[in-house]
Amino acid sequence: MLAIFKRETKSYFTSMIGYVVIAVILAFIGLYYSANCLIYGTSDFSIILYSTTLVMLFVLPALSMRSFADERRNKTDQLLLTSPVTIPEIVWGKYLAQLVVFAVPMAVACVMPLILTFFGTVSLTSAYATLFAYFLLGASCIAVGTFISVLTENQIIAYLATFGVLLVAYLMESVQSLFTSGNTLAFIVFCIVLAVAAVLIGLVCKSVTIGSGVFCGGAVILILLFQLRPAWLLSAFNRALDALALFNPFETFVGGMFSLSTVVYYLSVIGLFLFLTGQALERRRWN
């Protein structure tokens, strides 16, 4: 794992991409920092980070797009997969290298709240806790991007798909606000999800009976719930959308709270997507 990690990290810095990512993130954080903290004089560093989350959408996919897509196109994955290393080691080696690149602008940003202390009282705890959550948020975005990168051998597609997915996650809060009422809508959406799932299960098992069985069983449960407890459907629907809103939990930190559930949420996202990456890599050996 160490060998892969070292090679990946070095390769980010021998090509332009590592420097570009670091420069863009620092430029935006620096811009907001100068404008808000240095010129306007606010002591709240977390608001700077909050304003720059949008930058992640554009920059981090550029970091993750090449991780696996490039290997596959150049057939260098053949070297990794025939060497005595496990698939989790390959995934972690590559992921940690991306985190190192992302950690560089974070380390520079650590200095910024310290500078503010010369001019007045600054809550360093709040500033660094937010920076920590900001890093976790970025790490989650990179994990999502790494997973998408393993699905394709084209870096451009990997970039655009990651950007699209992160954009949906970013806008999820406003999407969610459209669904505050209307149990029927939630019911319809669940039915569509059920139908898609049933078709997929049917295709995977190559059996029409199982597919339609799953659909009928699920439909009965959904109809019963819709008749008896319609509010449950809506809240479940909202909760599902909630889980997809990757950028929301970060806001609790910006508000000045240290939320353990946020940390757990981001760590689970990272764990889930790295696991899926490993599975996708393993699955490719079979077809």
Place this chain on the structure above:
Amino acid sequence: MIEVSHLTKRYGSHVAVDDISFTVDDGCIYGLLGPNGAGKSTTMNVITGYLSPTSGTVTINGHDIQEEPQAAKACIGYLPELPPLYTDMTVREYLNFVAELKGVKKKAARAADVAKASERAGLQEMQTRLIRNLSKGYRQRVGVAAALLGNPDIIILDEPTVGLDPAQMIEIRSLIHDLGKNHTVILSSHILSEVQTVCDRVLIISGGKLAAQGTPEELAARLAAKGVISATAQGNKDAVLKAAGGVPGLTDIRVTAEKGDEVSFTASSTEGTDLRAALSAALAAAGCPVLSLSSQNLSLEDVFLQLTESDHTADAEAEEQPVDGQMSEPQTATALNTDASEPSSEPEAPGEETAPDEKEGD
């Protein structure tokens, strides 16, 4: 030692490798021979653990590649068809990386390993060059050097000499020959002379199946026993064929050319007997003067063509059924498919046919 048993690999509905079994003994150089798309690379990719078999098992030095991949992969150095090179690294950086990947942990041991592999592959002067700027031949050498790192027992090379100039080919071949002294080597190739000169044993793969295996001499001997005579005689085609068909032991008579009243044909004799004298006498007796007569010895190349092209000719003949026994098409010039529509085929013909069939079923 590698044991491959009942290995099958399917890509969707396409069967790339179909129920192959063989054993690779220690300290030998094995050649995997077959035309493009025969399943050589797929077989190698499964052996090295890059692909999973659809069914069947591969055991390397007692470690199953599916059950204990780490232990099994540690025994193998692999050079895939396209060397897996990171073009943004220098040769030394790359080899260092591969050595570390293969578990050579100590820095000094790694440097020694890299130096040794570079020397064997002839890369001493290229250490600080970027791989991106290397020629195809040197890239191939970097791939070979990478396969040698970590001192694996088994070295698997997929078409190691493709894209090299003749001098480099000879160098790589002598390197493979050297490696064979203390490693087990498997190499794939579609170049016969290469396999013939380098390998101790040959596995011929065709259409995903193992068509034959043995030493190059054995394989050549198997079909060389079936000598081929080519002759040109003067006279009517039917008369010539009738006369030649009357010679006991001579089968598979094919007309290769007809020019005026000259008929050229080839025929096979079994059991290594020289039937030239008998054929000459028979033709003379039939009133067809012999213009030329010679016997051909089968090389490994002919064995290879006969074994691997039998599928294609079978297809081609099936399509050309209405041609009614006309044997002058060049693609039917293989000995394996004598069909009953041949007008002058001998009654013994079915008996002769069993010999190559057995070989195919190996």
